[in-house]
Amino acid sequence: MLTKSIYKNRAITPTLDKAAALITSLEHIKSRIDDIIIPLEGISETEADKLKNAIDAVIEAVEKESFSDELFNEAEETVNKLENENAKKTLLKDLSYSKKIAGFMEHVPDRIDVSKTVEEISDESDTSELSDETEPKKGIRDYLIIVIIVAVFAVVAIVVLIIKKRKN
Numbered sequence: 427m428l429t430k431s432i433y434k435n436r437a438i439t440p441t442l443d444k445a446a447a448l449i450t451s452l453e454h455i456k457s458r459i460d461d462i463i464i465p466l467e468g469i470s471e472t473e474a475d476k477l478k479n480a481i482d483a484v485i486e487a488v489e490k491e492s493f494s495d496e497l498f499n500e501a502e503e504t505v506n507k508l509e510n511e512n513a514k515k516t517l518l519k520d521l522s523y524s525k526k527i528a529g530f531m532e533h534v535p536d537r538i539d540v541s542k543t544v545e546e547i548s549d550e551s552d553t554s555e556l557s558d559e560t561e562p563k564k565g566i567r568d569y570l571i572i573v574i575i576v577a578v579f580a581v582v583a584i585v586v587l588i589i590k591k592r593k594n
Contacts, residue, residue: 444531445488451524452481452488455517468513477517480504488528498525 459474469477480501487493502521508514 444527445491448488448524448527448531449485451520451527452485455520455524456481458516458520463513463516468510469508473508477501477504477508484524493528493531495525495528498528 456478459469459478463469464471464474480497484493484497484501487497498521502518505514505517505521508517
């Protein structure tokens with residue numbers, strides 16, 4: 427039944443591009459610096475420039491596919507030099523999140539082509555084999571229905587017997 431519904435295909439995650447996910451999280455850090463931390467005087471412009479340069483170095487490495495943990499360590503060192511503890515805590519948390527994404531990058535498969543239509547996919551593989559495996563066989567389904575009906579009647583009979591016993 428599920429093979430004929432909206433659940434017949436796997437869900438597509440919001441971002442299928444692992445590099446784009448990391449770059450987006452790093453860009454978020456830069457926008458947080460520009461939009462929140464600097465206006466609230468959490469860090470100075472020179473500190474912000476140093477930090478954004480370190481983040482830009484990570485972004486460039488990801489784009490060139492020459493990423494290393496050393497670049498994150500340099501960015502973390504730059505954050506640790508900040509005087510404002512609130513800004514430092516926030517930025518370290520953001521960098522930690524980005525570093526976690528980077529750590530999973532090697533374990534996530536490359537982007538798949540989601541532009542194929544259902545017809546193209548069904549042409550490539552025989553869907554009748556898939557539906558046979560996922561749907562229970564008729565004999566088993568009928569047997570299960572009979573077992574459930576018998577179980578319901580048995581429960582009703584037991585309840586009726588208990589009620590009759592209590593009345594006597």
